Amino acid sequence: MRIVQATADDREMNVWEQLPDGRIQHHRHAPEFSFFLRKKDVTEELRRFLTRSSLLTAHREEGDFIRFSWKEDAARKLLIYGRRGVESPLKEVGVEIFEGDVRPVRRFLVDKDCEIARPRRCYVDIETDSRVPFSRKEEARILSIVAKDDVGGRHRFLLPEDSNRAEADMLAQYWEALGAYDQVLAWNGDRFDFPVLKARTEGNRVRVQMARWLQLDHLALFKRMNTAAESGDEKQSMALQAIAMQFLGEGKDDFDASKTWEAWEAGGESRARMLEYNEKDVDLLVKLEAKTGFCDLFQAIAEVCRVLPDSIGLLPTQQMDGFMLRLGAQRGLRFRTKIRREEGDEETFEGAFVLEPKEKGIIKNVHVCDFAGMYPSIMLSWNMSPETRLKMGAGKGQKVAQAPVTRECFDVEGEGILTVALRQLISMRKEWTSKKTKEPPGTPAWKDADRKSTAYKVVANSFYGVVGSQSSRFYDSSVAESVTTTGRWLIQRTIQEAAKRGMIAIYGDTDSLFVRGCSREEFREFVAWTNEELYPKLAQEQGCVENHIKLEYEKEFERLIFAGAKKRYCGSYAHFKGAEATADSKPEIKGLEYKRGDSVVLARRFQGRIIDILCKQKEERPSVFREVVEQVKSRVLQGNLERFEYVISKSVSKPLNEYVQKKKLDGSPAAQPPHIVIAKQLKADGHEVHEGTKIEYVVVDGEDGIKAVSAIGYEGDFDRYYLWENLVYPPTQRLLEGAFPDYDWTVGLASVRPKFSKRGKPLKGQALLLGSEEYVVEVDAFEMGRGVIEQIRTLATKHPGQVRLVIQLTTETGERIRTETPYGVLPNVKFRDDLRGLVASAAEYRFFEEAYKGCVSS
DNA sequence: ACCTATCTGATGGCTG
DNA sequence: CAGCCATCAGAT
Numbered sequence: 001m002r003i004v005q006a007t008a009d010d011r012e013m014n015v016w017e018q019l020p021d022g023r024i025q026h027h028r029h030a031p032e033f034s035f036f037l038r039k040k041d042v043t044e045e046l047r048r049f050l051t052r053s054s055l056l057t058a059h060r061e062e063g064d065f066i067r068f069s070w071k072e073d074a075a076r077k078l079l080i081y082g083r084r085g086v087e088s089p090l091k092e093v094g095v096e097i098f099e100g101d102v103r104p105v106r107r108f109l110v111d112k113d114c115e116i117a118r119p120r121r122c123y124v125d126i127e128t129d130s131r132v133p134f135s136r137k138e139e140a141r142i143l144s145i146v147a148k149d150d151v152g153g154r155h156r157f158l159l160p161e162d163s164n165r166a167e168a169d170m171l172a173q174y175w176e177a178l179g180a181y182d183q184v185l186a187w188n189g190d191r192f193d194f195p196v197l198k199a200r201t202e203g204n205r206v207r208v209q210m211a212r213w214l215q216l217d218h219l220a221l222f223k224r225m226n227t228a229a230e231s232g233d234e235k236q237s238m239a240l241q242a243i244a245m246q247f248l249g250e251g252k253d254d255f256d257a258s259k260t261w262e263a264w265e266a267g268g269e270s271r272a273r274m275l276e277y278n279e280k281d282v283d284l285l286v287k288l289e290a291k292t293g294f295c296d297l298f299q300a301i302a303e304v305c306r307v308l309p310d311s312i313g314l315l316p317t318q319q320m321d322g323f324m325l326r327l328g329a330q331r332g333l334r335f336r337t338k339i340r341r342e343e344g345d346e347e348t349f350e351g352a353f354v355l356e357p358k359e360k361g362i363i364k365n366v367h368v369c370d371f372a373g374m375y376p377s378i379m380l381s382w383n384m385s386p387e388t389r390l391k392m393g394a395g396k397g398q399k400v401a402q403a404p405v406t407r408e409c410f411d412v413e414g415e416g417i418l419t420v421a422l423r424q425l426i427s428m429r430k431e432w433t434s435k436k437t438k439e440p441p442g443t444p445a446w447k448d449a450d451r452k453s454t455a456y457k458v459v460a461n462s463f464y465g466v467v468g469s470q471s472s473r474f475y476d477s478s479v480a481e482s483v484t485t486t487g488r489w490l491i492q493r494t495i496q497e498a499a500k501r502g503m504i505a506i507y508g509d510t511d512s513l514f515v516r517g518c519s520r521e522e523f524r525e526f527v528a529w530t531n532e533e534l535y536p537k538l539a540q541e542q543g544c545v546e547n548h549i550k551l552e553y554e555k556e557f558e559r560l561i562f563a564g565a566k567k568r569y570c571g572s573y574a575h576f577k578g579a580e581a582t583a584d585s586k587p588e589i590k591g592l593e594y595k596r597g598d599s600v601v602l603a604r605r606f607q608g609r610i611i612d613i614l615c616k617q618k619e620e621r622p623s624v625f626r627e628v629v630e631q632v633k634s635r636v637l638q639g640n641l642e643r644f645e646y647v648i649s650k651s652v653s654k655p656l657n658e659y660v661q662k663k664k665l666d667g668s669p670a671a672q673p674p675h676i677v678i679a680k681q682l683k684a685d686g687h688e689v690h691e692g693t694k695i696e697y698v699v700v701d702g703e704d705g706i707k708a709v710s711a712i713g714y715e716g717d718f719d720r721y722y723l724w725e726n727l728v729y730p731p732t733q734r735l736l737e738g739a740f741p742d743y744d745w746t747v748g749l750a751s752v753r754p755k756f757s758k759r760g761k762p763l764k765g766q767a768l769l770l771g772s773e774e775y776v777v778e779v780d781a782f783e784m785g786r787g788v789i790e791q792i793r794t795l796a797t798k799h800p801g802q803v804r805l806v807i808q809l810t811t812e813t814g815e816r817i818r819t820e821t822p823y824g825v826l827p828n829v830k831f832r833d834d835l836r837g838l839v840a841s842a843a844e845y846r847f848f849e850e851a852y853k854g855c856v857s858s
Numbered sequence: 859a860c861c862t863a864t865c866t867g868a869t870g871g872c873t874g
Numbered sequence: 875c876a877g878c879c880a881t882c883a884g885a886t
Contacts, residue, residue: 235885316860351862375861465860472860480861510863567864567886591865591886598867598885650884660882664870671869673883726867 002117004182005308007211008104010072015108016182016212018117024182026212030057032107033076034069035100036334037090042066046093050079063332065098076100080337098334101473102325109306110325116303119182119214121295122149123285126186126193127278130260133686137192138199141167143264145174145197146279148286149181158275159264168204175201175208183214183309185285185295187240190217190311191690214310216295218285224314225294231589232604235597236649237694244284247291253277293451300455304428319459320466321473327421333387338473346470349481352510353488355495357562357569359506359516360741362620365574366506366557367515367523371490373457374511375464376422377548378486379479381539385416386467386476401543405485408478412545418467418474422460429456487511490538490549497534501526509567512554520556520575527553553577557588561614563734567591570735572615587615593731597694601645603728606632610732614739622743625736629729629749636724637752646723647696647711650675654691656683674699674708682710699723721753 002018013031016024037046039061050056050068055075059068070076080100082088090097108114124147132140145157155177157170178184186193194215201208219238229235234246244250255263255277263274289295299309305322307313313322328335371377378384382401390409394400400409410416415423436449466472468480491513495505498515503526507514515523530551539547558581560571568591573581593599594607609628613619635641656679662670671677675695683689696711701719709716729749736745 318859320860349862354863462860465862468861469859484862565865593866596866596885653884662870662881673868676883730866 001113002115003109003308004117004119005212005214006105006108010074013104013108014209014211018182029108030071031104032057032069033071033073033104034067034102034107035076035080035337036062036065036067036098037095038098039064039066041095046095049089065332065334081340097337099325100337105308106321106325109308109322110329114306116299116306116308117182118299119309120149120180121183121185122147122153122178122181123218123282123289124184124186124189124193125278125281125285126196127257127260127264127274128196129264130258130262134688135683135686137196138203140196142170142196142200143260144275144278145170146275146282147174147177147181147184148279148282150286150289153180154279156275156279158271162265164204167200168206171197171201171204171206172208175206175210178213181213183216185216185218185221185289187218187281187285189215190220191688214308216298216309216314217311218288218295220311220314221294221298222288222292225292225297229595231594231608232596232599233601236601237597237696238692240281240284244288248284248287250284250287253280293447296447297451297454297458300451301458304425304452304455304459316462316466317469317472320463323425323459324417324421324474327424328417331417331420333417335473338471347477349468349477349484351484353491353508354510354566355491355505355508355513356566357507358504360562360738362614362739363506363516363560363562364558365516366560366571367518367520367553368512368555368557369515369523369527369551369553370512371487372550372552373426373460374487374490374549375483376426376460377550378483378490379464380419380422380426380548381544381546382482382486382542383410383412383416383419383545384479384482385410385418386474386479388412388414388416388419389476389479389482399543399545401545403482403486404489404542406478406482408482410482412543418463418479422463425456425460429453429460432456490535493534493538494530494551497530498526507562507566507569514557514560523556524553527551559615559618561735561739563592563731563738565734568734569738570594570611570615572618583616587611592735598648598650599731600648600723600727602632602636602641602723603731605645606728607732607735610735614735622736622740625740626743629732629736629745633724633729633749633752636728637720641718643698643711643714646718646727647698648675648708648727649694649696652676652679652689652691652693652695656680656689678708678710682712687712724752725750 004016004018004024006013006015008014008031010031013029015027015029017027019025047059051059053075055071057069057071059066061067078088079090080088080097082091102110124145126142126146127144128137128140128142141159141162143159145155147153147155155174157174157177159170160166184194194217198210201210219240222243223238226234234243236242241252245252253276255273257277260274263270298314301307301319302309302313305313305319306326307318307322312318325335327333382403384403388411390398390400390411394402394409399412401412402409432449432453436446436453439446439449463474464480464483467474467476467483469475487510491508491511494513495508498505498513501522502517503515503523504517505513506516518526535549535551536547539549555576556574557571558574560569562569570587570589570592572587573585575581576585589595589611592607592611593603594611596604609632610625613625613628619625650673652675656676659672659676661672664670675697678697679689679693679695682695689695697708698711698714698718699706699708699722700717701722706719706722733745733750736743
């Protein structure tokens with residue numbers, strides 16, 4: 001039976017089956033709320049107690065277990081968890097309950113002979129009344145809806161008049177059209193399109209069973225799948241327009257999305273343009289899938305794990321649940337009930353090993369090896385699984401594999417269920433990989449095999465993480481820690497063996513090792529030796545029955561540069577898996593700001609340029625880099641910069657009220673992170689702010705200090721010194737210090753904000769003239785930062801009415817402009833915004849505005 | 859509502 | 875005010 005969709009509530013379960021001829025058949029079932037008890041735990045008394053209940057619908061023996069099924073979830077919950085003040089009667093007698101939290105749909109998919117069908121997919125976007133704030137989105141009238149599919153199907157709906165009747169008609173037509181599909185994708189759909197469509201449909205009493213469609217949030221899908229981003233540019237914004245720009249190179253539509261109501265109300269051309277805009281967004285979704293294939297890959301994962309391909313199915317815990325519950329059921333094994341974890345009793349366990357980078361400078365000829373599928377291979381070799389772990393240690397004569405660091409013992413007489421699962425996944429992956437090689441590359445059959453192979457790999461690799469997750473049914477920190485620490489041990493043993501042969505491990509992270517001091521041939525031989533002799537011996541010594549540990553010679557760096565820390569480096573290849581690098585091979589970049597979406601564009605581009613000169617041009621003279629740094633420095637401090645180059649973007653990672661409000665020692669509240677302060681303001685102004693929202697802001701040098709302001713609509717000044725000293729230069733400085741540790745990358749570069757000398761002696765480029773009757777402060781326009789203004793204010797306060805300000809500028813044409821203005825009472829002054837407060841007349845103000853614009857240097 | 863290790867920046871407190 | 879440390883947060 002191929003299942004397209006299934007949903008359940010307390011009363012009924014609805015299942016939509018895809019028949020072999022493609023038609024959809026709807027079934028209604030009673031939902032099953034069940035749990036399993038071990039046969040040996042069920043005394044006659046307990047059986048009588050449970051079967052006496054009128055809410056019990058069935059109980060039957062299944063292997064070593066008895067399944068009890070209940071009419072309602074409430075009855076099941078009461079037995080499992082108890083009630084406030086009432087301990088669960090099963091807990092009281094110490095009987096363990098299995099799979100007691102499994103919901104009816106999962107139960108059905110696991111127990112029945114089901115497959116996940118390939119749903120007919122469509123992409124949807126809606127436009128709603130822009131006058132309604134996001135927080136009340138359900139009250140916003142839907143103005144238009146567009147749905148499209150991958151093969152040219154297109155459905156457009158435009159609201160003809162502003163009435164409930166018209167909206168209801170439009171919605172009815174939309175749902176009617178949607179009958180041709182099973183799965184709906186919308187960008188940010190879980191937070192906007194899906195709830196709005198639901199609210200408007202119900203509010204207008206349009207009769208349709210919305211549960212019939214799989215809802216998949218395209219944004220959530222994209223975030224999960226886009227794990228191989230090239231640079232931070234792809235991570236800075238998750239707005240559809242920004243992602244489309246990155247992936248499809250498509251520019252922005254000139255339609256103003258915040259004016260949908262005005263556009264609709266104007267009618268005619270204008271209304272049509274809104275629909276065009278609506279349709280274009282849907283086109284982007286279609287194209288994005290054509291380009292990335294993320295949806296197809298997710299479908300393959302869903303099929304492997306027997307999860308429905310909707311937003312819930314994206315979660316790794318769901319995927320492992322789907323795969324393992326099915327496997328267990330086939331083998332008569334039942335899993336424990338998920339426990340409800342209180343906050344605060346989180347456990348931690350030790351993770352991977354990272355070797356401190358051992359060398360500095362431009363390091364040549366570094367060979368890199370890594371363990372193939374390290375964590376799955378460890379779990380397989382040691383037969384690690386929650387139920388093979390011997391909680392009391394090994395019994396006498398018992399055959400066990402022992403994890404070398406945790407000393408945990410795993411029974412190796414029979415296969416653990418996790419071992420069975422991993423073996424299956426890995427062998428299926430192999431099968432599909434070999435099928436792939438038999439197909440001509442790029443054909444649909446090849447692509448299908450490729451996706452299947454990737455899906456099996458993704459699922460196998462996610463199991464370790466789920467075992468380490470406290471919210472998972474398979475959580476076992478001892479197993480998880482045995483996995484990670486065995487990885488540590490393997491890497492360290494490998495380093496030791498390399499050292500014995502005169503090779504130096506200069507770096508390593510989790511499953512990789514960077515080695516210097518040998519030829520390719522020697523390294524190849526070393527890797528082969530570890531696989532033939534070292535690991536089989538190590539595994540055997542620990543009691544493993546099988547050895548799946550495998551080291552691979554992955555690549556050689558022709559040059560490699562660390563940016564002064566672990567997990568941060570760049571380098572160019574000599575070869576990758578034996579394939580010689582060419583002049584246009586891309587450098588490998590890890591952890592650097594270049595790759596981060598929360599760095600400013602200026603920092604990314606700057607660092608990218610330096611990486612290029614280091615890795616592709618292979619320049620080794622620090623003086624050449626110094627020149628580039630000076631160039632960029634002048635541009636940042638004095639050039640014309642566009643806003644996108646200096647905005648900072650950071651995500652909100654939890655509900656705004658959960659950010660800790662610390663107190664300073666004097667009891668006053670401490671400042672919250674800048675992006676959170678702005679996020680709160682935005683939310684108060686009706687903007688959409690939730691977990692995952694990216695907040696874009698600019699740092700400005702206000703008269704009350706440096707502060708962050710929202711980038712939305714911001715056109716004002718920004719703090720160039722802050723930008724250079726804190727955000728732009730340090731990332732590149734660290735990289736250059738890594739490449740040329742003996743060169744001084746600080747003097748004249750790191751600290752650029754001008755300061756006033758305390759003795760009143762002016763610094764270079766500034767003149768502080770003190771007259772006898774009158775004080776004149778002469779400053780450069782570009783240095784009208786906080787320090788200067790404070791200095792002037794202090795002076796003005798001491799000598800009221802006696803301070804005059806001299807401002808001079810040099811225009812692009814080299815013309816010098818100079819003016820004097822009485823300081824008077826300085827209101828909150830900031831050179832550009834508050835120039836009005838500095839100058840005598842409006843004419844003078846305009847003069848400065850113009851002069852400032854044309855300025856190249858001061 | 860998949861893990862840990864690690865880095866970096868903002869902020870605040872302390873010290874010389 | 876620089877230098878150091880601690881804490882929180884975000885990102886890889």
